Amino acid sequence: MRISTTISRTLMVIAVVSGATSPATAASAVVRSGDTIQLGDSVFRLDGIDAPEVDQLCIDDHADSWNCGVEAREQLTRLIGGRSVRCDDLGPDKPLKTRRIGICTVDGDKMSLNQQVARAGFAVSADPAAKYRGKDDIAAARETLSGLWKGCFVAPGEFRTDKKDGVLLGASCRADRDREIRAALFPDAPAMPPGCSIKGKFAVRARVTGNIGIYHLQGCPSYPATTEPDRWFCSEDDARAAGFRRAFNCRAPKGK
Template sequence: MRRLIVMVLGLAMMTSPAVAADAVVKDGDTVQLGDKVFRLEGIDAPELDQRCVNQFADPSACGIEARDALVKLIGGRSVACRDLGPDPVFKGRRLGTCAIAGETDSLSRRMVQDGFALNAVTGGKDRFAGDEAKARDEHKGLWQGCFVAPNDFRRWNRDAALRGAACREDKRAALIDAMFPDTPAMLPGCTIKGKIARRARITGNVGLYQIRGCPSYASLTKPNRWFCSEDDARAAGFRKAYNCRIKTTP
């Protein structure tokens, strides 16, 4: 059966558009190969600026931890991605089934097994639920601390379910405050401020972003998100604030 699965995967990689190259890891479920940015299909990892709480009850930069886990997993080896088409959620991204050259398990499965990503149902498929349950039971990666699902973080959902071995409902208020701080710290080199705003929904977005030089940049003292590039902000569903009229590089 395993041989059959390997043969089918190999056939799919031969019959579908694929890209193979050295990968640039953008976050725990996003890699760039050449000029294409792929989101790893079937999983959801913490956003780069997402915050969690570790097993010692201290705030942790779990988004960076997930990115670094993927960097370590790849280990400088070449990555091949089967292009599944435009990402229906993240603008400008492609969905990809990606694996390290010469390996059969996808990066998606490995990240879930290591506890740094969640299973995500896509196209009616729920392939990594067993891997997630095993990582949870063994307290791997994120599961040894306390966190919320990446989708809840993206929506700034303070009512989100708590996940992980270190979660305590009697400490919920403090845990939520740590994961959704009023003034989140800026990531090194990531200076773009994002603010979730209802008025952005008129244009099909979840929020607005401002770059340095925008008139209201300094006065936006409580951003919800920090982005490293305008491309990342747009992919997350944020649009540039209308009062930002300075010229920028796309």
């Protein structure tokens, strides 16, 4: 009995030290963006991929601007199809410690949502150290011109940092229309996506607190004055994950 107990305790210590994943209970999912879902009180970002932000614009194969961020969110919603989702918890997300990294699977599916989103062409590769390494699936989507790849876009990470001179991706990027394409991908006054009313502005003064911008909530004195936001966010968590802080004239909502 003592030997058995010692072995059992040793295995528990090894599991903790090795950072073994802990599966989350299957639950109904609320889709927050093309690579982020909420299960109960836990928010998971899909490991290994980076999908467009909800307010991000892309160019389609007819040279027209379209809200690829909203479409990516809808794509993930369709993949889930109202079924329960289970996520293996891989630990906290670096940009936002309250958010988790996960490999998530819909009940009844053999392929993870991470892989399905990559194969559908609605994401680029994220952290090279990710457990799910989607390079092959993303390369296949690029080869078949699936999803984003049939048009022209910038990587979500470059969109988040307002890198207007970043690399253009996709089959429809034209060197002779470079200036027009970049103007469409980074409009001066982007339209508000459905359900995303928080305004974000890039600001040098925000760097004092380690941020790249400031966000304004409805009801804040600064909200009406922010007539041309650079970004739109659906939640404060989304804004904080993107590197924005709340405007100092905004009172914290109850419970925050």
